[in-house]
Amino acid sequence: MTVKSFHPPVRTLMGPGPSDVSPRVLGAMARPTLGHLDPVFVGMMDEVKAMLQYAFQTKNELTMAVSAPGSAGMETCFVNLVEPGDKVIVCQNGVFGGRMKENVERCGATAIMVMDDWGKPVDPNKVEAALKANPDAKVVAFVHAETSTGAQSDAQTLVKLAHDYGCLTIVDAVTSLAGTPLKVDEWEIDAIYSGTQKCLSCVPGISPVSFGERAIERIKNRKTPVQSWFMDMNLVMAYWGGAGKRAYHHTAAVNTLYALHESLVMLQEEGLENSWARHARNHQALKAGIEAMGLRFVVDEAYRLPQLNSVTLPEGIDEAAVRSALLNDYSLEIGAGLGALAGKIWRIGLMGFASNEKNVLNCLGALDAVLSGMNAQINSGVAVKAAKQAFAQ
Numbered sequence: 001m002t003v004k005s006f007h008p009p010v011r012t013l014m015g016p017g018p019s020d021v022s023p024r025v026l027g028a029m030a031r032p033t034l035g036h037l038d039p040v041f042v043g044m045m046d047e048v049k050a051m052l053q054y055a056f057q058t059k060n061e062l063t064m065a066v067s068a069p070g071s072a073g074m075e076t077c078f079v080n081l082v083e084p085g086d087k088v089i090v091c092q093n094g095v096f097g098g099r100m101k102e103n104v105e106r107c108g109a110t111a112i113m114v115m116d117d118w119g120k121p122v123d124p125n126k127v128e129a130a131l132k133a134n135p136d137a138k139v140v141a142f143v144h145a146e147t148s149t150g151a152q153s154d155a156q157t158l159v160k161l162a163h164d165y166g167c168l169t170i171v172d173a174v175t176s177l178a179g180t181p182l183k184v185d186e187w188e189i190d191a192i193y194s195g196t197q198k199c200l201s202c203v204p205g206i207s208p209v210s211f212g213e214r215a216i217e218r219i220k221n222r223k224t225p226v227q228s229w230f231m232d233m234n235l236v237m238a239y240w241g242g243a244g245k246r247a248y249h250h251t252a253a254v255n256t257l258y259a260l261h262e263s264l265v266m267l268q269e270e271g272l273e274n275s276w277a278r279h280a281r282n283h284q285a286l287k288a289g290i291e292a293m294g295l296r297f298v299v300d301e302a303y304r305l306p307q308l309n310s311v312t313l314p315e316g317i318d319e320a321a322v323r324s325a326l327l328n329d330y331s332l333e334i335g336a337g338l339g340a341l342a343g344k345i346w347r348i349g350l351m352g353f354a355s356n357e358k359n360v361l362n363c364l365g366a367l368d369a370v371l372s373g374m375n376a377q378i379n380s381g382v383a384v385k386a387a388k389q390a391f392a393q
């Protein structure tokens, strides 16, 4: 068998990630590969760092891009800040809090779970009760934007609570970065990680992370070495580090970093606040269409993420058949429910480059047509008009 070159179809990606990638970002990726210690490449890394500081709204010196996806950013935070025998308060209100628990336990530490219903934000009162009951806890970890449900938690309040009880914080901002307000310094977040493939609309495979002073202190004063050689920040910094000479640690994902650089240039051009506003505006129009159709949102408006829309199904409709029809007939990808919400909802992403007027209208039009074709109990033919009206306001 002779295998030929792979040419993927052109899709519109409106699921929970990856999101659509701009042609500018894809173009940047095709530029010539440089050596990972080439001075020109190192100069570009410094620019990536400065732009990540802007995206995170932080002056943290230890801000960099891990050469692996968001999950590796998560693991980087946990392996560096958690030692065997530690107690960590982990908030879970969806899939990703469960992964934090896994990470804590694999570090040889104990996870104290604070559970909230899927679709609800983390409840600060429950977190405070856990902090009171566990005065020896060292870290509080939570997900800012829970992609499995579309609920946003109040990061500023949770961080303040953790600090009141002498704990550091690890925050998952994989889906929030560039999509909704996130202010690492103002909110005093100690360690944070994100991903390139959600609201930054870069290709998957890179995880921006940032560590503040208190976190660095903790890492320097560890009693045991970081269990992961690859993610040990003490070693990685010799490569990504500040003013000092760079030494080989691993070969950076050179061309993927060109892509991240370009997506961050685009974020700068647009302006962070404008990016947040665009995500909010496109959500409002999608919401107008979805509700006109007669479908409902899973998450209350007060803490709903604009970039991840969990929507209920019409009575008696097979959700997977609808997603297949959208993919096959419209080349449009939306997401399924996970865990407790599997088979019960769709997750429509409006992330990064995919958060635009055209996608909102096309998605509503396609969903309307597919559901009407299945004789679903919806108000047919009104969704696109409602969204257009919302855009016109």
Ligand SMILES: *Cc1c(COP(=O)(O)O)cnc(C)c1O
Binding pocket: 017, 069, 070, 071, 072, 074, 096, 143, 145, 146, 147, 148, 172, 174, 175, 195, 196, 197, 204, 205
């Ligand atoms: C997507 C996601 C991750 C994992 O990122 P990958 O790039 O898939 O490894 C972690 N946390 C949240 C909240 C996410 O949405």
